[in-house]
Amino acid sequence: MNEALTFLEEWSREGMLPWAAHCAAVKHFGLSHAAVERLALQNGLFPARYQRNRMMIDVHEQLRLFSSGVAVIGCGGLGGYVIEELARLGVGHLVAVDPDVFEEHNLNRQILATPNNLGLAKVEAARQRVEQINPAVTVTAVQDAFGLANGRELLAGVEVAVDALDSISYRLELAEVTGAVGIPMVHGAIGGWYGHVATQFPGEETVQGIYRHWVAGKGIEQQLGNPAFTPAVIASIEAAEVCKILLGKGELLRNRKLSIDLLEMEVHEIPYDQPVKLVRAA
Amino acid sequence: MQVTVKLFATFRNGRFKLEERELPEGTLVRQVVADLSLTDDEIGIIMINGRHGMLDQELLPGDVLSLFPLVGGG
Incomplete structure (x- = not known):
C-alpha cells in the first residue's frame, strides 16, 4: 500500500488525483477502484473526478461519503x-x-x-x-x-x-x-x-x-x-x-x-x- | 357560517383554488369533501387553519380548510 500511495502522490497535481492515475494504480497494483479511492482520500488526495464538489465538500467529507x-x-x-x-x-x-x-x-x-x-x-x-x-x-x-x-x-x-x-x-x-x-x-x-x-x-x-x-x-x-x-x-x-x-x-x-x-x-x-x-x- | 376552502393539485381540476363557502353550523370536513364530489380515500392531507385535521372534525366559523390529494408513486 505504501508503494501505491507513493505512486498516487507522484501522479497527483495540487492535491488532486487524476482519473488516469487512479486507473493506472488499479492496474499496476492489482487494487480495486474502491481501494484506490479510499487510499487517496485517507491521505488527503482529492480524486479529480470530484473536483467540482471541492468547494462544498472537502476531502474529509468526501471520505465520509465514500465510507x-x-x-x-x-x-x-x-x-x-x-x-x-x-x-x-x-x-x-x-x-x-x-x-x-x-x-x-x-x-x-x-x-x-x-x-x-x-x-x-x-x-x-x-x-x-x-x-x-x-x-x-x-x-x-x-x-x-x-x-x-x-x-x-x-x-x-x-x-x-x-x-x-x-x-x-x-x-x-x-x-x-x-x-x-x-x-x-x-x-x-x-x-x-x-x-x-x-x-x-x-x-x-x-x-x-x-x-x-x-x-x-x-x-x-x-x-x-x-x-x-x-x-x-x-x-x-x-x-x-x-x-x-x-x-x-x-x-x-x-x-x-x-x-x-x-x-x-x-x-x-x-x-x-x-x-x-x-x-x-x- | 363562512368557511374558506382551499384545494391543491388535482383537486382543483374542474373545481377551484379557493372558495368562500356558506355552511351550516356543525358541518364536518367529511361533508365538505362529499359536496366537492371527492371520496374519503382520495384525501391525502387535511389542514384546518394550518393544523392537521380529520374527516370527522367539525368546522367552525372562519375556518380555513385545505385539502391535498394522496400522492404515493415512485
Missing part, C-alpha cells in the same frame, strides 16, 4: 435518479432493492430504463450504470421486494434509507423498519405534476403522519401516471437530503413535508408534529 452506505428502496422513477446522483456524489456503498424488471411503460421517465434493457432486472441495470459512471462505488443489488420480513437484513450496515417506492403500504413498512433499526429515512413520493419530500429520523413519525388518512390503494399517480421531470425533481431533493444527513450539515426536511406542484409552480410546506419528549420531573 457511507445508503439503501435505495425502489429503482424505478425516483430510485434511478437517486442512485445516479449518489454514485456521482461518491457515496461508497449503495444497496439497490427492487423486485421488478424494466417494462416499456418505464421508458418515459426511469433513467435506468432503455429499449435495450427491457426485461432486465432494475437492480442489475442500477449495478451496471454505477459501474459505468463511478466504478469506485460498490452496489449491492437485491432483486426482492422490501418488507417487514427482510427489512432489517436489507438495511444492515447502511446509514440512511431512501424511499423510492411506489406503494404506500411498503413505505409505511420502511418507516417502521428504519425506526426500529435506528436510521433516518428520506421519503419521496410522486404523482403526475406533483410530488413531496420529507426526512424522518428515528422516533419521528412524519411518514405515518403524511399517510394518516390512507386506508388502501394508490394515490393520484394511478390516474395521472408520472412524466419525465417529476421523479428527477423529487429524487434530486432526496439525494440532497441524504448528502446533508451523511455530512451532518445544513437544514433537513424534518418534521415538515415539502409539497411541489410543477404545473402551477407552487411549493407548500406542511408541518408535522415533533415527537413529544418525555421530561422526567426532578
Whole structure:
C-alpha cells in the first residue's frame, strides 16, 4: 500500500488525483477502484473526478461519503435518479432493492430504463450504470421486494434509507423498519405534476403522519401516471437530503413535508408534529 | 357560517383554488369533501387553519380548510 500511495502522490497535481492515475494504480497494483479511492482520500488526495464538489465538500467529507452506505428502496422513477446522483456524489456503498424488471411503460421517465434493457432486472441495470459512471462505488443489488420480513437484513450496515417506492403500504413498512433499526429515512413520493419530500429520523413519525388518512390503494399517480421531470425533481431533493444527513450539515426536511406542484409552480410546506419528549420531573 | 376552502393539485381540476363557502353550523370536513364530489380515500392531507385535521372534525366559523390529494408513486 505504501508503494501505491507513493505512486498516487507522484501522479497527483495540487492535491488532486487524476482519473488516469487512479486507473493506472488499479492496474499496476492489482487494487480495486474502491481501494484506490479510499487510499487517496485517507491521505488527503482529492480524486479529480470530484473536483467540482471541492468547494462544498472537502476531502474529509468526501471520505465520509465514500465510507457511507445508503439503501435505495425502489429503482424505478425516483430510485434511478437517486442512485445516479449518489454514485456521482461518491457515496461508497449503495444497496439497490427492487423486485421488478424494466417494462416499456418505464421508458418515459426511469433513467435506468432503455429499449435495450427491457426485461432486465432494475437492480442489475442500477449495478451496471454505477459501474459505468463511478466504478469506485460498490452496489449491492437485491432483486426482492422490501418488507417487514427482510427489512432489517436489507438495511444492515447502511446509514440512511431512501424511499423510492411506489406503494404506500411498503413505505409505511420502511418507516417502521428504519425506526426500529435506528436510521433516518428520506421519503419521496410522486404523482403526475406533483410530488413531496420529507426526512424522518428515528422516533419521528412524519411518514405515518403524511399517510394518516390512507386506508388502501394508490394515490393520484394511478390516474395521472408520472412524466419525465417529476421523479428527477423529487429524487434530486432526496439525494440532497441524504448528502446533508451523511455530512451532518445544513437544514433537513424534518418534521415538515415539502409539497411541489410543477404545473402551477407552487411549493407548500406542511408541518408535522415533533415527537413529544418525555421530561422526567426532578 | 363562512368557511374558506382551499384545494391543491388535482383537486382543483374542474373545481377551484379557493372558495368562500356558506355552511351550516356543525358541518364536518367529511361533508365538505362529499359536496366537492371527492371520496374519503382520495384525501391525502387535511389542514384546518394550518393544523392537521380529520374527516370527522367539525368546522367552525372562519375556518380555513385545505385539502391535498394522496400522492404515493415512485
